Each structure stands twice: as C-alpha cells, then as structure tokens.
Amino acid sequence: MDSVKPKRTLVEETYNILIDAICSGELPPGERLNQDEIAAKLNVSRQPVNSAISILKANGLVEDTGRRSVVVCSFDSGLFRSIFEYRMVIEPFAVRLAGRNLAVADRQQADKVLRAGDKAFKSGKLSDLLQADMQFHEMIYGWSCNHVIQASMKTNWHHIRRSMAEVLRGPDAVLQIWDEHSEIVDCLFKRDTEKASQVMEHHINGAYEAIAEAISAPEKSS
Amino acid sequence: MDSVKPKRTLVEETYNILIDAICSGELPPGERLNQDEIAAKLNVSRQPVNSAISILKANGLVEDTGRRSVVVCSFDSGLFRSIFEYRMVIEPFAVRLAGRNLAVADRQQADKVLRAGDKAFKSGKLSDLLQADMQFHEMIYGWSCNHVIQASMKTNWHHIRRSMAEVLRGPDAVLQIWDEHSEIVDCLFKRDTEKASQVMEHHINGAYEAIAEAISAPEKSS
C-alpha cells in the first residue's frame, strides 16, 4: 500500500501559478500584481496570494514600488549577461562532475531526452525546443550530484524562460544548437569528460550569441 | 530633504530573525518551528510568521515533515561538499571578473575590510573572523558585477554560517587563512588577475580542508 498524496498547500499552488505566469510572459515586466484580482481568479482568499507574493519578492521575481503594489521585475539585460557568463563556467563544470559520477548517469534517460529534443527541433516550435533544452541541461545538473548547481540553475532557468518569452514574440529565430547535446552525451559515455566539457562550453557560448542577437535585433524586423 | 525610511514589513522582519536563528545554530537542525510560540516571542500575530516560514520552506532552510510541523533542515555533509566544490570554481571566476571590471573595485573599501579581518584574526574570536571572511568574499562578488554569483553565494553563506556554528561548539580550530586575502587584493590591483584567481582557488581549497577536518574530527575531543 502506498502513502497518500502529499497535499500541496494553496500557497505553493499559487506560487507555482504566479511564477509560471511571470516566466511565460503572461505577466510582463512592470505588471502590477493585484492581490484581490489574483485571489478571485484562482478562487482562493487573499491570504495565500499574499504569502506567495512574499516568496516571489524574496526571490527577486517581483519588487515592491514603495507604494502599495508590487510589480514584476523589469528584465535587466545585465542579468541576462550575468546568467550566460555564469553558465559559461558552471555548465562545463557540471559536465566534468558528471563525468566523475558516471555511475549515476542513465543512458536510457539520456536517449529519451535527446529524442524529445529532436522531435521538438523538427516540430519547429521554439517553446517546445526550449522546454527540451532545459530538460537536457537539468539532466546534466542531476548527474553532477551537486545540489548548489541544481538550485542556482533552477532560478536562472526562470529568467531564461522569461527572456525567451520576449524572443518568441519576435521572428522565429531557429536555434541550431540541438546536435551538440548528443555529442556531449556521447563524449561523456565514452569517458572523454574533458571533450564533453569543452563541447558544453562551446554550446553555451553559441546559445548566448544566438539569443543575444535575437534579443537585440528584433526591432529590425518589425 | 530625504525620503522617509522604507518601513520593513513584519514578514521580512520575522524572516530575517528566523534565518538568523537558524544560521547561528540557535535553532538547530531538526528543531520544530511552532508558529504560536514564535509569534508570541516576537510579539506579532501568527500570520507574518506563517508567511516567513513559507519563504524559508521555498528556500530550503526548513522542510515540512508531512505531519503538522516544519523542522529546520538537517545539515547534510553532501551539501557542504557541494558548496565547496562549487566555490572552488566560482570564487576564482569571480576574481577573474573583478580583474576585468577593476574600475568598480575600491582600494579603500578593500583596506577597510582587510583591516577588519586582521583585527578579528587577532581577537581570536572565530565568529568575528567568519563575519570578516564573509565580508571579504562578498566584496569580491560585488566587484565581479555578476548578480548570479552574488545571489547564489548569499544562499551558500547561510549554509556555511550554519555549519560553522557546529564547528564553533568543538575545539577552537583557528583557521590560518586570512593572509591570503590581502595577497588576492594585491594581485588584483597589480593587474595580475590570473595570479589572484589562482590564490583564490588555493584559498578555498585550504578553507575546505580546514573546515572539513574540524567538522569530521570534533568527536575526538569530547
């Protein structure tokens, strides 16, 4: 007999819904969060909404204006640069750790994730590709067995998703980055950790340039 | 005329007090957090306490037991390893970034922090030394101008403080690490960023070994 479902609280539910709305762009930067409104929309009282917003505030997704409302943080291009600067170091490092802990790496899991990525790539839907991309990288973080990397990147992916939501409004810049994923996995399982790490560094660098271009250039097309 | 003080909410106050109590060891791992009790002690209602605990939960400082109470997370030695594994890469990186942004680096600030460290070192109080150590490293994070590094390390220092609170109960293991700090600053301002980064890597490695020893060995003395 299995233990009963660990009931989620309304605070957690509300938090997840809000963070999703922010990262998907449904709540754009600068948008004011009205507690009554949100509470009504989610069919809960204002209290869980208030708590959820406190968490968002502590995590830097929203900021209060000093007045009586909190707003979704503006998307800072400096933050974007920080994230990729950071990933350029952390992602190759995660690969090296994964190489050391190869016992925890699961080839079947890798194949599944890679297949999902191929499918998303062929479908051409950038949002699907983003989802698959995130899953691939989170798999690597898991293999690294380093909880700090996992936690910090979880936060970062929120911001990445948020910035990508902006990109998605622009022309569909197809990112030609998927094939490097399978190369990384191959190198890892061939025990060539150093090569895998190098490919990852190149991969992040390429992703940054592609996205930075898509972000800075969209005005040209409109 | 200056603008009025931005009043802190009771939720924030409560959160800060709780996180401080956890990191100082006043609330040891496994301790149950009773909302009524905390509310009474802080002279607030249960509501801000409840919200503050939600934030702690989201940030992994406390966990709920599935029952009716949340407890302070047990201190995982794996997490400790993760943090120093991570710092071994991130701290030298932060130094390299600081070297590039040397314009923001403030020699006077550095001297002040270094002097405070010397004083704490001579006083022999490990808690003061820890405080000064944290300030030194946070100065470097600031110079790196990378917000992701700052944010992730802020969380990590909570855990470091928490683990050090354990160490402090044991024999006073004096950590002979302070002089490396001034060496790092010197190299930086001499524009020898690479050397500074290397010293930082060595520094973190030394700190890890010293602390790991102090943590694993305290039983011997009791």
Added chain:
DNA sequence: CTCTCGTATTTCGTATACGAAATGCAAAAT
C-alpha cells in the same frame, strides 16, 4: 500491566475582518 481506541487539545492552513496608507476623482480656487 500492556495495548488499543476514543476523545480532548494542539497546531496548522485558510478565510474573513479591520485599520492605515495610497490612489482616484471631482469640486473649489486661482
């Protein structure tokens, strides 16, 4: 005496209530 179960008490999550500050608006003043 030990175990089991029913009941009282504690404790939490959430809803509602309430006061204070911010905002909107319209009438009065220039």
Added chain:
DNA sequence: ATTTTGCATTTCGTATACGAAATACGAGAG
C-alpha cells in the same frame, strides 16, 4: 483652463476566527 485640495474608494498588511488534521492522553479490554 489648470491646479489644488478634501473625500470616497481601493489595496495592502496584519490580526483574528474557524475548521480540519495531527497529536496527546486516559480509560477500558485483554
């Protein structure tokens, strides 16, 4: 017409209320 000012309304933070689930505890069965 534009600005100022006082009042009504909105909105938030916090306190209190309430029901449900967890725990403690004692009485009865074995």
